Amino acid sequence: MIEIVDLHKSFGDNKVLDGVNLTINKGETTTIIGRSGGGKSVLLKHIIGLVKPDSGRILIDGEDITLYKNEKLVKLRQRFGMLFQSSALFDSMTVEENVGLGLREHTKLPEDEIRGIVNEKLRLVGLRGVEDVKPAELSGGMKKRVGLARAIAMNPEYILYDEPTTGLDPIMADAINYLIIRMKNELNVTSIAVTHDIVSAYKISNRIAMIYEGKIIFVGTPEEVKSTDDPIVRQFVEGKATGIIKAV
Amino acid sequence: MGMGLVSYIGSKALGFFTDVGGVAILLKAIVFNLPRLFKNFHLTVEQMVFIGVNSLPLIIFVSIFTGAVSSVQAAYQFHNYVPMRYLGTAVGKAVVIELGPVLTALVVAGRVGAAIAAELGTMKVTEQIDALETLAIDPIHYLVVPRFISGITMLPILVLFSDLVAILGALVVAVVFVDVSAHTFLSGLKMFFHLSDLFAGLFKAFIFGGIIATIGCYQGFKTTGGAEGVGTSTTKAVVISSVLILVADYVIASFLFG
Numbered sequence: 437m438i439e440i441v442d443l444h445k446s447f448g449d450n451k452v453l454d455g456v457n458l459t460i461n462k463g464e465t466t467t468i469i470g471r472s473g474g475g476k477s478v479l480l481k482h483i484i485g486l487v488k489p490d491s492g493r494i495l496i497d498g499e500d501i502t503l504y505k506n507e508k509l510v511k512l513r514q515r516f517g518m519l520f521q522s523s524a525l526f527d528s529m530t531v532e533e534n535v536g537l538g539l540r541e542h543t544k545l546p547e548d549e550i551r552g553i554v555n556e557k558l559r560l561v562g563l564r565g566v567e568d569v570k571p572a573e574l575s576g577g578m579k580k581r582v583g584l585a586r587a588i589a590m591n592p593e594y595i596l597y598d599e600p601t602t603g604l605d606p607i608m609a610d611a612i613n614y615l616i617i618r619m620k621n622e623l624n625v626t627s628i629a630v631t632h633d634i635v636s637a638y639k640i641s642n643r644i645a646m647i648y649e650g651k652i653i654f655v656g657t658p659e660e661v662k663s664t665d666d667p668i669v670r671q672f673v674e675g676k677a678t679g680i681i682k683a684v
Numbered sequence: 685m686g687m688g689l690v691s692y693i694g695s696k697a698l699g700f701f702t703d704v705g706g707v708a709i710l711l712k713a714i715v716f717n718l719p720r721l722f723k724n725f726h727l728t729v730e731q732m733v734f735i736g737v738n739s740l741p742l743i744i745f746v747s748i749f750t751g752a753v754s755s756v757q758a759a760y761q762f763h764n765y766v767p768m769r770y771l772g773t774a775v776g777k778a779v780v781i782e783l784g785p786v787l788t789a790l791v792v793a794g795r796v797g798a799a800i801a802a803e804l805g806t807m808k809v810t811e812q813i814d815a816l817e818t819l820a821i822d823p824i825h826y827l828v829v830p831r832f833i834s835g836i837t838m839l840p841i842l843v844l845f846s847d848l849v850a851i852l853g854a855l856v857v858a859v860v861f862v863d864v865s866a867h868t869f870l871s872g873l874k875m876f877f878h879l880s881d882l883f884a885g886l887f888k889a890f891i892f893g894g895i896i897a898t899i900g901c902y903q904g905f906k907t908t909g910g911a912e913g914v915g916t917s918t919t920k921a922v923v924i925s926s927v928l929i930l931v932a933d934y935v936i937a938s939f940l941f942g
Binding site: 481484486509510511513514516517518520521522524525526527537538541542586596 | 807810811812814815816817818819820821822
């Protein structure tokens with residue numbers, strides 16, 4: 437279980453997180469929705485220790501990971517996998533090297549075993565025969581799949597998804613939604629996704645949390661989101677430019 | 685307007701000290717990561733090839749002309765005042781102490797410093813550095829240390845080549861155009877040759893290599909804002925390391941020869 441307690445973060449004068457409180461249950465997929473630039477990605481990066489908060493705590497199984505440094509942080513990160521918005525594949529490496537990097541760095545497994553694991557992970561995300569290709573030759577959807585294979589290579593307990601469907605066509609986006617659900621069911625992982633794709637959020641989530649002006653203002657199941665009277669949540673999920681949330 | 689100027693100077697000064705502090709923190713991180721150098725040593729070998737071997741043709745080309753022009757210029761200055769048997773002495777000293785290390789470093793700063801900043805800067809803005817960290821791989825260990833070690837080892841080796849080629853270039857020009865015999869030139873070269881001069885030049889190269897790699901990595905890591913940001917970092921890496929090379933050259937010279 438991950439508990440985020442009163443998390444604050446500013447960049448210069450810009451208050452991005454202004455007292456975020458959120459609990460993420462084990463084995464569930466929790467999706468954080470909100471506007472672009474609303475601090476969703478920053479919140480995600482706090483959970484894996486890429487960004488340090490100004491104040492507040494993030495408890496993972498009761499331990500405050502914002503205090504972690506060096507070895508402890510390395511150990512913590514091995515329990516996580518993260519899929520980046522732009523996939524963030526290493527463009528100097530082949531697909532096989534990208535997916536196998538964590539295994540080669542952190543385990544002493546023999547080379548043929550690593551290749552076996554890499555192939556298995558690539559198959560799990562629906563890719564075959566691209567092992568020796570460089571990322572530049574792949575389409576956006578294939579890059580996401582490779583990014584996901586890399587994220588699950590070390591069998592993480594948690595997967596973080598940063599805008600998993602952004603920039604993909606609706607069919608490819610749904611294929612990624614399906615993969616996220618499949619990861620949860622087959623690998624039994626806890627997932628946290630941030631997105632502004634409300635269709636995707638409804639499909640993949642056990643619970644949806646909405647971030648607005650640096651705070652979580654609503655948490656509920658997809659059904660609860662669909663039936664809520666909260667005007668801010670309604671405006672966001674219906675995608676209206678007029679209302680409490682200002683478009684500009 | 686007065687306040688505008690004050691706040692402009694203030695923000696520039698703040699930026700300067702932030703950078704000095706940032707580079708110091710980076711250097712400390714490099715030192716703390718040195719014990720793990722031989723894990724992933726293939727990355728260091730790759731960088732040594734890129735920084736050292738691949739720079740060699742350019743360095744040789746530049747050095748031939750450096751030697752040639754110093755021979756021509758020295759002969760012109762000596763004309764009617766200093767005997768030409770000192771031509772080899774003057775050219776040898778100038779090349780080994782000053783021209784070899786500084787010109788090699790400036791050329792490498794342009795070629796390698798820019799490439800380091802552009803590569804790491806692109807990795808930064810495309811979240812590849814973040815991705816390394818989420819895989820629990822320290823970017824200092826994985827990206828910076830290999831470049832730093834290659835910089836401080838390859839620069840002295842490049843300078844050795846540069847010294848040799850420049851003196852050969854000077855010799856050829858002396859024989860063909862200045863009418864000084866090879867024997868005269870070489871005996872002049874040997875007359876006041878001190879091994880300590882050569883080591884001073886190589887020590888400079890070692891420091892310059894460290895400057896190029898560190899500034900390149902630092903500028904790469906602090907890149908923000910897409911393609912434009914990468915361009916800015918690349919320019920800054922070349923300009924700042926070139927200036928620092930000249931400043932360091934003076935400081936080292938005043939300690940060793942002052």
